[in-house]
Amino acid sequence: MLRAFNFLLSFFALLLLGIPYILVWILVKLTSPGPAIHWSKRIGKNNQIFLMPKFRTMRIDTPQLATHLLAATGKNYLTPVGSFLRKSSLDELPQLLSVIKGDMNLVGPRPALYNQDDLKELRTKYDVHTIAPGVTGWAQINGRDELSIPDKVLFxxxxxxxxxxxxxxxxxxxxxxxxxxxxxxxH
Structure with missing residues (x-):
């Protein structure tokens, strides 16, 4: 039943958000070189790697690091519309395709980057890795970017x-x- 709920809600959300989806795609293409969609290696259910789509908010020369680590470099890797897309969460729209495919659920722990070993280890310790990641989750509504990794894992x-x-x-x-x-x- 949960799979059907995720599939149907994602399908109808894509239909409803089709025009904003296309507009964001065009905006990304017009404001920076490179593809509009970035495919990020993420850790999914049972610690399996999958490719998660997002609208690209970073320049194409950005290192594959967690956002908080990139901020520490002092360089701004955001595209001209990247900050807006992130703050509005419009960059997350393509993840509905991952929900339809079955790699993600609408709700669950946010998928970690493939190289976030500290997050992967803590989630494995608490068996959280046994469920599919989500577009949103309990941690995201209780602090989102402001939470430490141990706090995220507790949520x-x-x-x-x-x-x-x-x-x-x-x-x-x-x-x-x-x-x-x-x-x-x-960010």
């Missing part, structure tokens, strides 16, 4: 222990609220 563990369709619906509604409010976004 992921809470979700793992309490997952239900009701909790997923609550997280989806709170995510929409947070996106509209643009809270807890540091």
């Amino acid at each position: 992921d563990k809470y979700y793992f222990d309490n997952r239900s369709l009701g909790l997923d619906i609550k997280i989806l509604f709170l995510t929409v609220y947070k996106v509209v409010k643009r809270s807890d976004v540091s």
